[in-house]
Amino acid sequence: MTPLIDIFLYILVGLTFFCLFRIIRGPTIADRMVGIDIFGILVVGICALLVIITGRKFIIDIAITWAILSFIATLTLAKYLSGKKLNE
Amino acid sequence: MNETISLVFIGIGVAFDFFGCLGLLRLPDVYNRLQAATKSVTLGTWSILFGIFIRYGFTGVGVKALLCIPLIYFAATVAAHALMRGSYIFGIKMWDKSVADDYKDEWRKK
Numbered sequence: 228m229t230p231l232i233d234i235f236l237y238i239l240v241g242l243t244f245f246c247l248f249r250i251i252r253g254p255t256i257a258d259r260m261v262g263i264d265i266f267g268i269l270v271v272g273i274c275a276l277l278v279i280i281t282g283r284k285f286i287i288d289i290a291i292t293w294a295i296l297s298f299i300a301t302l303t304l305a306k307y308l309s310g311k312k313l314n315e
Numbered sequence: 316m317n318e319t320i321s322l323v324f325i326g327i328g329v330a331f332d333f334f335g336c337l338g339l340l341r342l343p344d345v346y347n348r349l350q351a352a353t354k355s356v357t358l359g360t361w362s363i364l365f366g367i368f369i370r371y372g373f374t375g376v377g378v379k380a381l382l383c384i385p386l387i388y389f390a391a392t393v394a395a396h397a398l399m400r401g402s403y404i405f406g407i408k409m410w411d412k413s414v415a416d417d418y419k420d421e422w423r424k425k
Binding site: 246276 | 322325326328329332333335336337339340345348349352353356357359360363364367370375376379380382383386387390391393394395397398400401402404405407
């Protein structure tokens with residue numbers, strides 16, 4: 228049972244490198260923001276798997292907080308892209 | 316039994332995440348990348364969290380994972396829509412083989 232979960236965790240950590248590649252090599256600025264957005268969603272899945280592997284139950288709180296912060300960060304970046312100030 | 320079902324859900328979720336990130340890596344355009352990656356990765360993370368809920372049941376961890384599902388669902392879709400609209404307004408070009416641009420007329424009217 229447990230080695231399968233370990234393999235899933237390794238796959239997810241490898242997928243974050245795909246996002247990192249897109250953040251570094253993105254041709255435009257929007258590509259980098261897409262990479263940041265997808266990275267934030269992937270980390271929630273990684274935190275959820277870490278609950279099973281380590282058995283420490285506070286990590287799911289980190290997942291919820293990371294989801295909210297990633298949402299706010301992406302909305303702020305989208306506001307910046309569309310050329311508005313942050314209080315509009 | 317519960318552990319086996321939760322492993323199946325987590326496996327489905329990891330597969331969806333993998334194909335979404337493959338789309339993020341391979342597709343030619345920011346719009347294509349965004350629509351491939353957001354839908355697949357959101358559904359994959361949904362499935363992983365649902366596997367956590369099945370494994371732990373109605374305990375603290377399970378209910379928190381169940382709470383995280385609609386949060387991810389609405390947050391990711393709204394963020395993707397805002398990002399796509401922002402990058403269109405910023406003036407990022409589509410791929411040269413794209414065939415439809417319905418938002419152009421809508422944007423010109425304003």
